[in-house]
Amino acid sequence: MLDAEERVTGRINYTLNVELPAMLVGKILRSPFPHARIVRVDAGRAERLSGVGAVLTRDDFGARTGCSGRYGRVFRDQTVVAFDKVRFVGDPVAAVAALDEDTAAEALSLIEVDYDELPAVFDEAEALKPGASLVHDPRPEQQPMFSKIIEDLPGGSNLCSHFKLRRGDVEEGFRTSDFVFEDVFRSPAAQHVPLEPHVTAAHYAREKLTVWTSTQMPHAIRAQMAELFNLPLARVRVIVETLGGGFGSKGSLRLEPITAFLAMKARQPVKIVLSREEEFVTVCKHPATVRIKTGVMKDGALVARQVSADFNTGAYSDIGPVVARNGGSAMSGPYRIPHVRIDSRAVWTNVVPAGALRGFGVPQAVWAYESQMDMIAERLGLDPLEFRRKNLLREHDVFATGEELADIHFKELLDQAASSINWSSSDACWLNSERANQKRSALRRGKGLAMVIKATITPSTSAAALKLNEDGSLNVLISSVECGQGAKTVLAQIASHEMQIPLNHIAVSDPDTDLTPYDQQTSSSRTTYSMGSAITRAAGDLKRQLLDNAAEILEASPNDLVIENARVAVRGSAQRSLGYGEIARLSNQGNLIGRGAFSTRGGLDLQTGQGIGSVHWHQGAIGCEVEVDTETGKIKVLRLSPSVFAGHVVNRRLCELQLEGCAIFGLGQALFEEMIYGDHGQLLNVNLSDYNIPSFDDIPAEICAAALENASSEDLHGIGETLLPPVMAAIGNAVYNAVGVRLRDLPFTAEKVLRELGARAA
């Protein structure tokens, strides 16, 4: 990576390090109840405490102050601090800014809040029952920009959104199927755990708001903050340093509103850093229940699939409706299924709000459909590899969304994953006739496979500016966020390749919305593809300008000029040439600025889910081998082999890191990651002692990451998320082949495995 030296010397700057003159420390008071009416908030004593710069409560919002304080990505269901109700344990109720941490903590303790408890709903099924306590009433207003993506619904229910996909006639499909299988799979809430927590610093002066924040979406943050503060976009500046990890958690508004309102009120800069405990109540992966019904012929041909999925989006919807839609639209998997009917809902409840997490709804989907694929293979007595092969989507097939697919490589990916674990049909425990006679030790091994198809956000837009300086060096001005994925390195490589300028003459900006052009977001594995394409176009614009200016200076026709080795020369006359720097100087423009934008088109019909779901589809397969200790129930993953279609790899090592990172992230969700709630909606494991993430102790001895390319194409495919979603099902399938235990609820804790082994024995 380009900034490697700063990274290994500890000198790279995170938002965590931001310090401003006279900066105050902000802290948040949070609800102890999952659902309660706020009767009284009295911050008088806190305000009078020496060293307190500002206290923020619901009294700072509403008609009296001209500030609604309402926001939300899809629905305006969130407020800067709680107004009338709190909706989950951890919901921000008030905030203070003070000279130091201790004073801020003391001030929080002086804020008096009286609550009137209300009945709460925690589970997505319970929340949808008639008469269930309503989390939001009346139904919050939808953001206009989402009206074509998410259907608005009538109020009076906790049903937040309902994505529908209708293809063929699923009832007819089930009628003609030889067998119909129905299974239910559940995923729990899980944490992102970026090691750098959410951090925001803000300063408000002379009707301009400046926000330093650890976010993946600088421009979206700017737009939402401008709306909250009634400011033009130009008067909100969002600056983003490198992130200490994001994984989707740092997208929507988080600390920005509270920090900025505190700063405005205190007339001093304020910074808030979340503790790990607060991270746990800020955002998480959607718990989801996926009911999947699949019709199949005796020979293994898939005929029909019906899915009913409920994504628990918690107290505030954030981007949850789009997560439910994204998971829903991919639930037919990488398979040809003529009849598909999908209903995928987001549901409000009184638990921690769920948002985007690496995979964006697809992990919950793949966990269900790839587990069921193995279960069906067993019921039909088929090799799960052959069963998948038989049904794989191929070039020019039509996907469940009705779009024709191109550049499809599922067969090679599956073959790669299978061969890397030496899969043979006897690895399916039901096809291994000698298994029963084998002398068995307490440690049993098994192999498993799983596949994934995943969209990238479509439509989407990225813009880039390339500033060619007087010495021929290049500033790449972009708003892509460096989260550790290596975005700046890969994008510098693309600029270097396009302009023939060496990497040590290129600098890539960090996002600063005052200076860097628009980018929709750093998410959805889109940066290399989308921003890379914008840079390529900007380079085209810059090269045209170089040719035009050189033609004038050299008194030649632009058509007679060629670009070679970072110089513009008259064809066939090498001595008549100019370096980029000379052209910039002699152009009398100070410097040359190339501009480029890249946007994709698409969208799905609200009633049928038909249309363009993705500009191209991300494709992957994974193989794994596990060892299960039948005496303890503990699962050890021995091998993982993630394979992705990358189109064209820009940086092989960074690509490997993404694949390995996905596999390890998925391993955590498969084996132990789960947010556990008590009976009253309070989270019980809010620290990294009680909530474990994978360490060196957990990872397999071997990992074999493979990125397939298409030599005939320069198309770039994002690879940042694709191989997370199939990990859980691959491990689940391997555990089944090892010990015959089929789990339907993640994660596969040793206790669950042991209980199932005991039940089977009994």
Add this chain to the structure above:
Amino acid sequence: MKQIIRLKVNGSDEEIAVHTHHTLLEVLRTEYKFFGAREGCGIGMCGACTVLLDDKPTSSCILLAALAEGKQITTIEGLSEPGKLHPIQQAFIDHNAFQCSYCTPGFILSTKSLLAENPTPTVEEIRSYLAGNLCRCGSYYKIQAAVLDAAARMRGKTA
């Protein structure tokens, strides 16, 4: 309440007034501006705040600053001269043994201690020694390769 203590950080040796309830991590970040040590979990589980205390890896987020008095404290900033890299740092660069790098100073300092104790670690020994440092981005395989490489380089240097 503040207390004056004598801290030896990265070669300096000075008296400093610290709050008795403040951790070494807070003092390193707020008084010394050594930002290479970072809080990840606040309870000594993740290793992002690792510093060397008399050459032993220590979680600075759960150690009161006053208890570090008299001990040699090394942060990532003290590992090498500005402009020069320690062989472990160079190996981490050469293997791209990080993504977001929030955890990297902790891994490098733990590696320094590992290689001082055991110049020829096996993969299993590396994994066991570094199991207290967490990398959420999952760069473990590259870290493992970097540590093996650093060990070889450091042996070559001292041989």
